[in-house]
Amino acid sequence: MRYIHGFRDGKAAGALAQLIRREAKPDRRYHLMEFCGGHTHAVFRYGIPDLLPDNVEMVHGPGCPVCVLPVARLDMAIELAGREDVILASYGDMLRVPASRRNSLLKARGQGKDVRVVQSTVEALKLARDNPDKQVVMFAIGFETTTPQTALAIQQAEKMGLENFSVFCNHVLTPSAIQSILDSPEVRDLGQVRVDGFLGPSHVSTIIGSEPYEFFAQEYQRPVVIAGFEPLDVMASIVMLIRQLNEGRAEVENQFKRGVQREGNAKAKALVAEILELRPEFAWRGLGTVPYSGLRIKSRFARFDAEKRFDLVEREVRENKACQCPAVIRGVKKPTDCEIFGTVCTPRNPIGSCMVSDEGACAAYYRYRRYAEAG
Amino acid sequence: MCLAIPAYVEELHEFDQATVELGGVRSKISLAMIDDVQVGDYVIVHVGYAITKLNVKEAEESLALFRELAETVGASTDALHPRVS
Numbered sequence: 411m412r413y414i415h416g417f418r419d420g421k422a423a424g425a426l427a428q429l430i431r432r433e434a435k436p437d438r439r440y441h442l443m444e445f446c447g448g449h450t451h452a453v454f455r456y457g458i459p460d461l462l463p464d465n466v467e468m469v470h471g472p473g474c475p476v477c478v479l480p481v482a483r484l485d486m487a488i489e490l491a492g493r494e495d496v497i498l499a500s501y502g503d504m505l506r507v508p509a510s511r512r513n514s515l516l517k518a519r520g521q522g523k524d525v526r527v528v529q530s531t532v533e534a535l536k537l538a539r540d541n542p543d544k545q546v547v548m549f550a551i552g553f554e555t556t557t558p559q560t561a562l563a564i565q566q567a568e569k570m571g572l573e574n575f576s577v578f579c580n581h582v583l584t585p586s587a588i589q590s591i592l593d594s595p596e597v598r599d600l601g602q603v604r605v606d607g608f609l610g611p612s613h614v615s616t617i618i619g620s621e622p623y624e625f626f627a628q629e630y631q632r633p634v635v636i637a638g639f640e641p642l643d644v645m646a647s648i649v650m651l652i653r654q655l656n657e658g659r660a661e662v663e664n665q666f667k668r669g670v671q672r673e674g675n676a677k678a679k680a681l682v683a684e685i686l687e688l689r690p691e692f693a694w695r696g697l698g699t700v701p702y703s704g705l706r707i708k709s710r711f712a713r714f715d716a717e718k719r720f721d722l723v724e725r726e727v728r729e730n731k732a733c734q735c736p737a738v739i740r741g742v743k744k745p746t747d748c749e750i751f752g753t754v755c756t757p758r759n760p761i762g763s764c765m766v767s768d769e770g771a772c773a774a775y776y777r778y779r780r781y782a783e784a785g
Numbered sequence: 786m787c788l789a790i791p792a793y794v795e796e797l798h799e800f801d802q803a804t805v806e807l808g809g810v811r812s813k814i815s816l817a818m819i820d821d822v823q824v825g826d827y828v829i830v831h832v833g834y835a836i837t838k839l840n841v842k843e844a845e846e847s848l849a850l851f852r853e854l855a856e857t858v859g860a861s862t863d864a865l866h867p868r869v870s
Contacts, residue, residue, distance in 0.1 A: 411808045413791045413827060413844050420863030422851040428858050448788050456865045501832070530833025532815065555789065558818055559834050613789045616829060616837040639788065641865055642851050668844040669829055669837050678818045678836065768788075778868045 413668070417640030418456070426645035427461040433652045440466045441604040442651055443741060445588060446611040447474030447769025448639050454778035456641040466648065469603065470774075472587050472739045473611055475552045476503045476767035478694045481727045483580055484509045487549045490578060490720060491515065491523040497541060499534035500549040501556075502527045507763045510727045531563035538567070538575035547716045548577045555613045557581045557705065558678035561685040564707065564714045578716040579707050582692060584614045585622045586703030592630045594697075596742050603741050607651040609644065610636040612666035619674025623662045631660040638666040685711055695763065696739025735762035738771050745772040745779075752776060789831035791839045794824055805830060 434440060444450055450470045453459065459468060472478055488509055491498035498515070505516045505527065519525040524544075528534050531548055538546035550560040560577055567575045588608065596602040610623055615636045623634045633654035637647035647665045654661060664670055685708060692704025707715040716722065729736070733755065734748035745751050745764065755761040757773055764770035792805035792814070801817040805828065815834045816822050827844075828835035 412793070413839060413841075416848045416851075418865060418867070419851060419855065420865040422855040424864035425854045425858035426851075427864055429854070455868055457868065461864055530815075532833055555831050555836060558836075559832055562815075562817055562834070613829070613831060613836065616789075643847075646847075646851075668840045668847060675818060675837055677820065681818070 414640065417638065417642045419642060422642055423456070423461065423645060426642065426649065429649050430461070430466060430645065430652065431463050433649055433656065434463050434466050435656060436465065438465065439604075440652055440655060441469050441606045442466065442609060442648060443469040443471045443591070443605045443607070444609040444637075444644070445471035445473040445584065446609075446614075446639075447477065447767065447771065447774075448611070448613070449473075449609055449637065449644060450771050451769060451774045451778075452639050452641055452644055454774045457778075458641060458644060461645070462648070466652070469605055469741045470738070470744075470771040471608075471741060472591065472694070472696055473553065473584065474739075474764070474767050474769035474771070475556070475582065476507055477735065477739055477763045477770050478582065478587070478696060479507075479551055479580055479763070480693050480695045481509055481729060482693070482724045484515075485513075485727060486722050486724060487578060488513055488515060488518050488523075490547055490549075490716065490722065491518050491525050493545075493720060495544050496720075497524045497526055497537055497544050497546045498549055499526050499528045499537055499546060501529075501551065503767055504549060504551065506760065506766050508730075508760055508766070531559045535563055535566055535570070535572065535575060538572050539570070542574060545574050545576070545719075547720075548575070549580075550577050551580045553582060553584050553611070553614050554617045557686070558617060558675075558681050561681045564685050564711055565681065567714055568711070576714050576716040576719050577707060578722070579686070579705060581686070581705040582694065583703050583705070584611060584618070585626070586700050587694065587697060588623075589626055590694075590697050590700045590703065591740065592626060592632065594740060596740060605632065605741070606655055607633040607635070609647050609651070610634045610662075612636055612638045612643070612670055615666070615670045615674065617675050617678050620662050620664050620670055620672050621674070627660050627662050633660045634662045636662070636664045636666050636670050638669070696736040730761055733762040735764045735772070738764050745775040748772070789829045789836060791827045792830050794822055794826045794828055797822070797824060803835070
């Protein structure tokens with residue numbers, strides 16, 4: 411697998427670890443937030459925390475689309491799946507996420523509701539074409555990496571004249587989430603969370619480019635390094651962040667030059683802009699209501715909007731009180747600070763979304779962290 | 786969700802479709818989101834779509850830099866021990 415294994419070379423990782431130790435000044439601390447859950451997993455899978463000096467600490471960010479989706483939205487999807495003649499198409503990641511009353515899409519499927527796992531929106535379109543007497547709804551979630559595929563599906567459905575296809579749109583925006591963290595009282599006033607710089611997401615940035623981060627790098631004086639997902643990418647980006655902090659710079663740098671340009675993917679961006687628009691606000695799990703942080707379907711394409719087609723209403727839900735997911739998502743708590751982590755809440759019996767997803771911080775701790783603790 | 790992987794473009798088909806290969810596995814993906822893809826290119830694939838072309842020159846430069854670093858810093862140990870879950 412070319413261009414994957416080369417970025418997992420152990421010797422180069424050893425060299426980068428030495429470089430990090432050399433660059434990090436012993437008289438200061440470095441709190442670096444990896445925004446993406448994909449980075450959180452790479453960090454733990456390859457044991458990167460063990461290679462870092464004590465004064466360089468990784469803070470885990472909210473970049474896990476499954477984790478930040480509010481339970482109320484998942485409840486709506488389950489309700490949709492229960493409607494007569496509806497097939498709900500969902501990415502596999504969502505199936506085991508706990509909804510209200512210990513429900514989930516998987517359980518709903520077990521109760522006879524028609525929930526299908528799709529690998530791409532193309533498969534959802536095929537489902538609609540092959541089942542003309544059913545209503546096929548794509549449960550669309552994700553950050554900017556996954557959004558253009560949704561927009562493309564709506565465009566395609568219009569071209570194909572598919573009357574029985576719609577989208578339940580839950581797409582969210584990375585820059586708004588980062589800004590919300592920097593504006594949060596925990597970071598700004600209370601000093602509970604220190605974030606000195608960000609490892610920026612590489613795949614999101616293949617679409618939006620590096621330019622959207624320039625505003626808050628400057629405004630909030632926090633350096634951002636767009637980092638690839640392989641261990642050497644992550645470690646090289648840590649070196650770049652430490653250097654910026656040492657030199658008092660707060661710039662956007664791009665370590666993932668092999669995939670990201672400043673302007674991003676113009677074609678994908680244009681497609682999203684044609685079909686989708688900003689919601690005035692969107693409620694995130696963990697972050698609360700964030701202005702202009704989510705996308706909805708433009709009124710011109712309203713007939714493909716499942717929220718309108720099925721008159722869906724968002725209902726208030728009570729979260730499980732013991733679950734610390736919201737605090738984990740904000741970086742305020744570590745998974746191990748949660749009382750039910752690893753005891754009541756495990757990947758087999760997840761109480762919160764952070765334990766389910768391949769990008770959730772709790773799942774990363776559960777899977778990989780015990781190796782380190784066992785020595 | 787946002788995880789994506791570089792795959793080798795083996796064959797182009799009509800309607801912006803292509804066959805790509807990754808670690809011996811072949812799959813059909815869509816190129817609708819990017820332009821000017823040729824057989825022999827690498828593309829980064831996410832949920833069935835290529836989201837960008839891999840810039841091979843930049844990738845090779847990064848790899849060369851890592852190799853050079855490994856030699857000059859002289860790390861002798863294999864520092865990564867991937868954990869299998």
